Amino acid sequence: MKKKVFVLFFLLFFLFGNPIQVADIYTTEKLITVDLHKQMLFAWDGGNIIDKTKVSTGLRKTPTVKGSFKIRYKLTSQTMKGESKAYGKYFYKNVPDVMYFYQGYAIHGAYWHNRFGSPASHGCVNVPLAFASWLYEWAPKGTRVEIF
Template sequence: MQSWIRSSGIRSSKTFCTGVALVVATLFSWAPPLAGTPNSTTATASSVDENGISESYIRQTSQPRWIEIDLSEQRLRAWEGKKLVYSYRISGGKRATPTPIGRFRINSKYRTHRMRGKGYNIPDVPYTMYFYEGYAIHGAYWHNRFGTPVSHGCVNLPVKQARNLYNWASYGTLVMVHN
């Protein structure tokens, strides 16, 4: 058996070991989006803040960074634990095309990305971070009506602020969307 391993080059192949390590790391690092609202069974009345976010839930996540999107205020807040890092005005979804509510995770990031849907086809959308199906947080160069719901369900930010958030957030960062 050892002679077969030696002759096949597997034992001495750094490329093979690196490839296996990458596959294993990818399999164990991926986290599916979390749908729904915060789990009320994990929180007590004293551990839930004014936004309904459980402190114990924040401590249990593997990353202390998380993004809060408050649709009633049209505001995005980026947190490191309990410390506010960014607070930006956004444009969420219109009444006919609402932004989904729940807990999600950033599952893909694109420096620029073409976005298409019914009634729109926008090239080079900057700093796009998808968090649920076709819904993303991204920069919007085509309007300046932040603070007003005008999107098809995505969360629009001014380009400079979208860049800051894109550089700050990573794959798997928690995104909590609420009214």
């Protein structure tokens, strides 16, 4: 029994354990990919990268969720507040161009820091303001989001 479980685990890891690479992405539709290691967001259309930007994703104790998602809903502006044991309270008024893709996780503009290219968030994907505005207009609700 243990041998069967090990073989099954090995096969699953071999088939699905390798991280997605930008070169592995193919689509005929709009797609957003976020590379957590490189702290980069790529906008794809028809299998081609049409734009990219540095981002700030979650800090070590408040990581950005990995996986395959879709933009669930969009807000032009929202006040964001909360608290984490690791980093304390936060309160940001009028956060622009918010696109939720999973529970409380969103891609949005960030005016309160300029540390793009390094983790700096409570789990969201922070994007420079001009890019966030463009991305918000470009990506409709339902656009696929891949975070790896």
